[in-house]
Amino acid sequence: MPQEFRLILKNVDQAGYTSDMECYLRHGGYEALKKVLALAPKDLPDGKKMSPQEQVREDVKASGLRGRGGAGFSCGLKWSLVDRRSGKPIYLICNADESEPGTFKDRQIMHKDPHQLIEGMILSCWANDVKLAYLYIRGEMPEGARILNRALKEARAKGFLGKNILGSGYDLEIHVHRGAGAYICGEETGLIESLEGKRPYPRIKPPYFPAVLGLYQCPTIVNNVETLCHVKHIVNMGSAEYAKLGTPNNTGTRIVSLSGDVKRPGYFEIEVGKVTLGELINHDNFGQGLRDGRKLKAVIPGGSSAKVLKAGEVFKLNRKGADGQMAKVDVPLLDLPYDFDSLQQAGTMSGSSAVIVMDDSRDIVDCLANVSEFYAHESCGQCTPCREGSLWMSKALHRMTHGEGRKADADYLVKIASNIQGRTICAFGEACAWPVLSFVSKFRDEFEAKGAADEARTKVAGQSPEIKAAASTHR
């Protein structure tokens, strides 16, 4: 039976579990930190020694941990790219700018179990010789910032943070830094600019790979909240045990944020790839299905930037057959295992693991108009295709949802989106183009029917004054 597997959220929501230090310590808190500080250098077969820090970095690599923020990049590999020879300080930033529409998992960790995140951060900083780290939390979470500041103060008082941590000679300071409502700060180089006190304009790569030229032009690691929490569990369990969770190349657990048209929306931690998209939506242990009398229409599987999937779609996935050979196998939408690779093969992504469900009562043009308005509002304005294109798409969709669609709008939207993706400094270009490209290609009939009906009607009645006004003033 598909069920939750709570590793990160083990204590969260349990009766009597609180966010303070004493409670965390009663539940085995900061034991992973004590464990690594007691590690001795390891002798290697070639006579060299491997430092305790290096051992933890190798462990994280061996665990197969992939970033939980959106891109799913190997955490161990990210750490291994850090320039350790430059002589410059290395910084670590926890990306807690949770703003991808549909996502609300990091909020649970920060509000309900802040010390788990802080311990994960201290471990990651220690393993990477970081002396100064920042926790960049989005501005709309003032309560979260207060909770984290209190937890940091408690950690300093206990000697887990600050000068000479637990007598080990290791110094580390972590500060909370608040954003101020800009989605683009979730993009790591935009976040770094923001932390430098500037507008969060993403930097161009190359040369500005954070691992080499990050915060203050120094090597910098940027990891998501959930990713950093996993580091604690890898240290506790050992990489081999950890890698047994989940599926090959998709190890560990993941917190899925489920919202939209299901009976029981919420956050569910699963072993990656052990639960299907259909089970997340329909099973009693998860979403408990759609509202009575409703049928599935579409699913956004990884936050609003991910390409939409249509009910009834069947995908060709690479699977190992009984003979051990890889072969293409037909997998229907609801049978897609919820993991990084399967969703990628289905032409979309697990992104920030936010599943948004839409039922057959929904107007698909309305849904896309909503998503596109978000991106039009959040484009930072640095690259012309994105700054202009995101607005053009949003304006066209606004027109379509206000009775002034045209049959040619479907092609118009695709044309604009195609001219944004791949032509911008950061991945925001794709993030605003992909929803449009996927919605229009998969529901083209609905876009064209709406446009044609509006055209037929306005030919008789003429354009309404409201739409003329809206078209001139709409952002």
Next chain:
Amino acid sequence: MTFTVPTPLEAEIDELITHYPQKRSASLMLLHALQEHFGWISKEAMEWTAAKLGLQPINVYELVTFYPMFRQEPLGKTHIKVCRTLSCALAGSADVRKHFCDKLGLDAHAHVPQTTPDGKFTVEFVECLASCGTAPVVLVNETLHEKVGTAQAAEIIAQGR
């Protein structure tokens, strides 16, 4: 008008600046602290911040105009931010916003934040507040309200009166 920052606030700000190896990094935190105290960010507040951090006023002005949370005019004492984005929209956030606007005599179609003439309320449509599982959500000043219906909306208004 002279702009003065009370001593305890300035002490708090001086402490914040020590968090960063480069002073400019403290910009956002300073603006948050000033906005929390004064309710908004005036031209004088921006000039004060720039001087404090050794920057030109434009360096601060460009932040205030970019980041949506900073505001250049005083807003209502009760600031109601209704989430507009998809999951909340599916759960009826447009109706929630309209309800607030109707009850407070504001224009439910305007795209900008709107404040009641008595200065008690501001209603604003904002982007995803990251609590999509309990949609529709409303952030009132610093408190998040979940699964907001008309009854809860009435309570929020009653508390702000």
